[in-house]
Amino acid sequence: MTTRFVPPHPPRGPAPVPVWRGFFGERARNAVYGWSAPMFENWHIRRNILGIVVHVVTHPDAVQRVLQANAANYAKPDIVKRVIAPMIGRGLLSSDGELWREQRRIVAANFAPPAVDALVPDFARAATARMAAWGDGGVRDMAAESTATTMSVIADTLFGGDPRLKTDAAMAHIAAALKAAAEARLSAVLRLPPLGWNPTMRAGQRGQAFLRSTLAELVEERPGRSDGDFLDRLIFALHDRFGEEEAAALALDNAATFYLAGHETTANALTWTIYLLSEQPDLQDQAAEEARSALSVGDEAGLIEELPLLRRILEESMRLYPPVPRFDRQALSLDTLAGASISPGDIVSIWPWIIHRHKKLWDDADAFDADRFLPERKAALHRFQYVPFGGGPRVCVGARFATSEALTILAHWLAAWRFERVHARPVRVIGTVTLRPEGGLPLRLSRR
Ligand code: HEM
Numbered sequence: 118m119t120t121r122f123v124p125p126h127p128p129r130g131p132a133p134v135p136v137w138r139g140f141f142g143e144r145a146r147n148a149v150y151g152w153s154a155p156m157f158e159n160w161h162i163r164r165n166i167l168g169i170v171v172h173v174v175t176h177p178d179a180v181q182r183v184l185q186a187n188a189a190n191y192a193k194p195d196i197v198k199r200v201i202a203p204m205i206g207r208g209l210l211s212s213d214g215e216l217w218r219e220q221r222r223i224v225a226a227n228f229a230p231p232a233v234d235a236l237v238p239d240f241a242r243a244a245t246a247r248m249a250a251w252g253d254g255g256v257r258d259m260a261a262e263s264t265a266t267t268m269s270v271i272a273d274t275l276f277g278g279d280p281r282l283k284t285d286a287a288m289a290h291i292a293a294a295l296k297a298a299a300e301a302r303l304s305a306v307l308r309l310p311p312l313g314w315n316p317t318m319r320a321g322q323r324g325q326a327f328l329r330s331t332l333a334e335l336v337e338e339r340p341g342r343s344d345g346d347f348l349d350r351l352i353f354a355l356h357d358r359f360g361e362e363e364a365a366a367l368a369l370d371n372a373a374t375f376y377l378a379g380h381e382t383t384a385n386a387l388t389w390t391i392y393l394l395s396e397q398p399d400l401q402d403q404a405a406e407e408a409r410s411a412l413s414v415g416d417e418a419g420l421i422e423e424l425p426l427l428r429r430i431l432e433e434s435m436r437l438y439p440p441v442p443r444f445d446r447q448a449l450s451l452d453t454l455a456g457a458s459i460s461p462g463d464i465v466s467i468w469p470w471i472i473h474r475h476k477k478l479w480d481d482a483d484a485f486d487a488d489r490f491l492p493e494r495k496a497a498l499h500r501f502q503y504v505p506f507g508g509g510p511r512v513c514v515g516a517r518f519a520t521s522e523a524l525t526i527l528a529h530w531l532a533a534w535r536f537e538r539v540h541a542r543p544v545r546v547i548g549t550v551t552l553r554p555e556g557g558l559p560l561r562l563s564r565r
Pocket of ligand 1: 209210211221374375378379380382383386439440441444445504505506507508510511512513514515516518519520
């Protein structure tokens, strides 16, 4: 019998707040702040944001229609492309149609189960290398530790371990670029010039410039080979299928895409899982015991299968704190979703943050309960009521990579260390492109 634990969430008012409030204060800064209680009970809300019609749909059937059944009618929105183009251009995440399909074909094999399973030793190496610096423990920011670790994993597994991608400066630049991307979205809605009108934006601009110039150097140094690392093979395949100039541009765009999408999200999944365990010491002990016994077998390749409790905890963590709290589409032609009429050009916004806490989809929706993901209960869920990785043809290509990586790192850390709360103040969740605890996650570490 475990005690009921409800992690704090932003306050919810009784009625939807007016659209203009979204342009100021906390609501402008924090994507998950200011949602009203009815949002977590209704299936659709339509908002007109300065002429842009946005539908937030939360019914799993509607989500399934957008992402899968009628996916061809929904493209990545122009406004999102404009905002993220300076960072990731027209790479896999931000392209559509034939250009998307061709790029997805090129990278797919790298993320197929055998390829990912072969990386478990790399994930373990990054986890243990990081803990080696923890000495006798003490207080550490586990959000920063998680980011440094996943950054090193992505550099090692996709980019030949290039040291330029693993520095503290790189970490700070990326955090600044993501923070600014959320504000840039707002300025795009307001039709303001894209960047550079306040300190956050300027730091973001420097972050973007760092990201693009560092990755451009890397890409230019590589001739492209069919038998090298991920980046070599990517460059080779792109030159095989696209003209010289196009291939060079897409190589840089995808290097940026995979570097960013490949580490920031997983870092957040790790951070929130460790937070939830720090608040539930008994459950943490059970997970640590499972991890110890799984690691004692010494079978690195089979490790993931030996962690059913930890997997459920990770799944529940990504339900309560989906690392990507929202993603969007733009309708190409007329459609109907959750009884609402969708016109061409309308934005359809999918919010894992809301769907995962919807009162009609989950019992005691805001409470932590890893048993929701016990096999028989998981089988009863609608496939599209739990979408941390999206769904349909554009489901996260790195979903298996991320899950194996997170489980491996957590197993190594939990088996060796205990993580305890330091502050009495409750954690505050802040949503930009991803979902982080504001001010990091300082925890007290002690050896087990
Ligand atoms: C816990 C970790 C992760 C989460 C929660 C996550 C979440 C997502 C989501 C929600 C999407 C779909 C977005 C949409 O439909 O608009 C997506 C797409 C994508 N993710 Fe992930 N992701 C994670 C880890 C990774 C990793 C490790 C990689 C690469 C190594 C990666 C690379 C990508 C790419 C390239 C796409 C675009 C796929 C496409 O459009 O075909 N992600 N991710």
